[in-house]
Amino acid sequence: MKAMVYRGPYKIRVEEKDIPRIEHPNDAIIRVTKAAICGSDLHLYHGLMPDTRVGMTFGHEFIGVVHEVGPSVENLAVGDRVMVPFNIYCGSCYFCARGLYSNCHNVNPNATAVGGIYGYSHTCGGYDGGQAEYVRVPFADVGPSVIPDWLDDEDALLMTDALATGYFGAQLGDIRHGDTVVVLGAGPVGLYAAKSAWLMGAGRVIVIDHLEYRLAKAREFAHAETIDFAEHDDIVVTMKRTTDNLGADVVIDAVGAEADGNFTQHLTGAKLKLQGGSPIALNWAIDGVRKGGTVSVMGAYGPIFSAVKFGDAMNKGLTLRMNQCPVKRQWPRLLEHIRNGYLKPSDIVTHRLPLEAIGEGYHMFSAKLDGCIKTIITMDAA
Amino acid sequence: MNENTSTSTTELDRPYVADKPAVRETDDELRARIPGWGADLDPADRPAVPRERYAPEVTGAHWEFPDRQPEPYPRERSIEHGMLTPVFGTVAPLHGVSGAIRRYAYRYSEGRAAHWLLLIAGDRVDSFGAHVKSLATLHPDNPVTETGVLSEVRRHGWSSRVRSRRVDRSHTWIDPILVAGPWVATGVVAVMLARKAVALARR
Structure with a gap:
């Protein structure tokens, strides 16, 4: 598969990587259809986040289609169109049990001060992110949700973080x-x-x-x-x-x-x-x-x-x-607001680029060129 | 009260008297102007649950403690953790000199600057090593494409800056030096060392 890959501060490129595999019974593999570049991705891109390793794929804002599920997954099926919160969380630890999904204690061995985040350095758990054609999603029964039919892809994508x-x-x-x-x-x-x-x-x-x-x-x-x-x-x-x-x-x-x-x-x-x-x-x-x-x-x-x-x-x-936002806790109310016409998240999208142009997308966003506010990356395989 | 020293509150700046500032727009005016104004005025409508209670029916978790993911290699972890977490990322395992630095960093808690500064040092060694290694492959690092710097031309780099008062213009001159400087300095040192080595070999 094609994936954005970090090469060092200010340097990224698109490389061929293996499609991720199920590593835990409650994993899912998602075929990414759309991803976004977040302002906090720039901290990684600029080398500001400790333990950001060469070879990592960034991207914690993405949606896609379920490609494969692990044996214990009950709530998702292959083919489901899903949005995935940027938090990786178990739903059952001391912190998740109190609604602090972004502070999960069961997903990030590298640090106790932060939970798990897709594509956000080893300080946030060492998971690849969604600026790629496929991504591993741990705790598939907990994080992702099926996107309602009425919800536009870009609006769903922007619910995953921003x-x-x-x-x-x-x-x-x-x-x-x-x-x-x-x-x-x-x-x-x-x-x-x-x-x-x-x-x-x-x-x-x-x-x-x-x-x-x-x-x-x-x-x-x-x-x-x-x-x-x-x-x-x-x-x-x-x-x-x-x-x-x-x-x-x-x-x-x-x-x-x-x-x-x-x-x-x-x-x-x-x-x-x-x-x-x-x-x-x-x-x-x-x-x-x-x-x-x-x-x-x-x-x-x-x-x-x-x-x-x-x-x-x-x-x-x-x-x-x-705090880092416990994203899924916000979703029910946000869906109501979108449906009522109070919010139209995609109104702020300024650029849509293919994965191959992601290097340009990062620089443009980082340097604030061309009126850039929000860039969406569209996958070829979508 | 001495009338000479009394002053009407309307003449005073607001913090010096008890009144709140006058309302600029009424609720009806705001409601008419802004779609959804006040929809979440009642804090009870704002997302808050579940809090302070275990709610598996909400989270989707159907385990008291998750299955453990296999550990394919000794996984580094914060010494503040009591054990390896049951789930973890497996990309980019520790390797080489950068891996040794990072592994050493994990001997310090997250409360110690040494932990984070060593990790950043490991990051720089990692990217330098990857860059050098790439020169021996069919796909060497390309600073032009990988930095996306061509978007300066394609995405109106000049006009985006010149036609604006944006404050980053004050340090635009130093940014390329800070980004490319360490690479240039390393290159110069490498050339000097190489020359020295050649000179020594010729003696």
Whole structure:
């Protein structure tokens, strides 16, 4: 089969690999029909995530058709059209039993601080991802779901991470009636978080980024007010002035490790890897939220230390909430919202590429070229 | 109260008095403007279950503890784990010098910087070794195609940057140095060593 393969920082190519095989009785092999490139794939691509090995296939956003099932699989059959949450989880450990699917303890021998994620380094379990024609899906009775007939392929694909994560970010903000919500980052997760904030009854939603084409999408897709932080000397002051000098009730960090806007932080965090990412957006969130407010962190960071302004967070009495999204927990409600016409996830897709062009797709997304917001990879074998 | 010092609250910035800021749009206005506004206003409608209870009917798990996946080779694991997890990934097993570095890294807990820094060192050795090895194959690494840099031409690299105030323009100049610099430096050192070796051999 053809698969995207990591060769080192900033280098990927498409190679022939063996079709994965059943390694556990509850495995399934999925023939991938569509995959997406996620912003957090860029952390791997840039060499920011420890234990990212040459030969690994990335991709934790994918849908496909069941190709083969292990002997203990009861809930899926060959030929089913399925969407697969980015979390790999057993459904039965201490953490899964409490709904913390993204913190499963039975799938990742390499680390206890994170659960299992497809194609996301050995720090997340050492599983190949779905930017390939086939992928091994552990715990097939637990993670994947059959896609409803009425649901479009691209909408289903975006439910496997970006949409669920954006919604989860708003949910962790514990948004109340009339709250002012600031979303840092107008990428896919930020756009979905902004849209979700309205569902939860926000009174104002403000999206901040430095890419005008993304801010335009935030105005159109998420009905949000926007601020281009490149036009402001001090974005924290602007956040205060824009919110009656109070600060926002809720700030959602939808940027993560590769945030830009501070040369030193970006250089040491994102480029030289001396921190577990560049916490620029997180620090703006801490300083821009009101006292007693909530910061919801959806941006992904590496496992080593980062220069986070924790003192301000303590002194302001903030609630900091964060986790990798337990995707499948969000699905029933998200399906209702899509069916009711409140959400149309695929409205943010800007590019569709064949697997052979994935190197170009990564660079374009990484360098923010050509108005890129979300790229979908379509498989030849589909 | 001294009237000279009293001030109408409307003249004060909001945080200095108790009132909340005025509502900018009413619920009806928001509902009319934004599809689905307030659909999840009641937190009870937001996804939350199952929490704090074992719910196999929801998760699909039909085991108390999963079957164990065979261990085809000694699988490295965090020393914070009490045992090897029953399921794990099997791609790219440890090998060579990078494998030795990574295996050593797993002697430290996730709480130690040494663990992560050694893993990153292993990553760099791994990619360097793979690159060198590829030169001896029919499919050597190709920095042009593998970095996707041609999309700078095909995907409007120049206009995407120049027609924008995007802040990454402040470090665009240093990015290629940081990415390609280590490779160039390694190449220079390799050439110097090779020359030295040739000179020594000629003596």
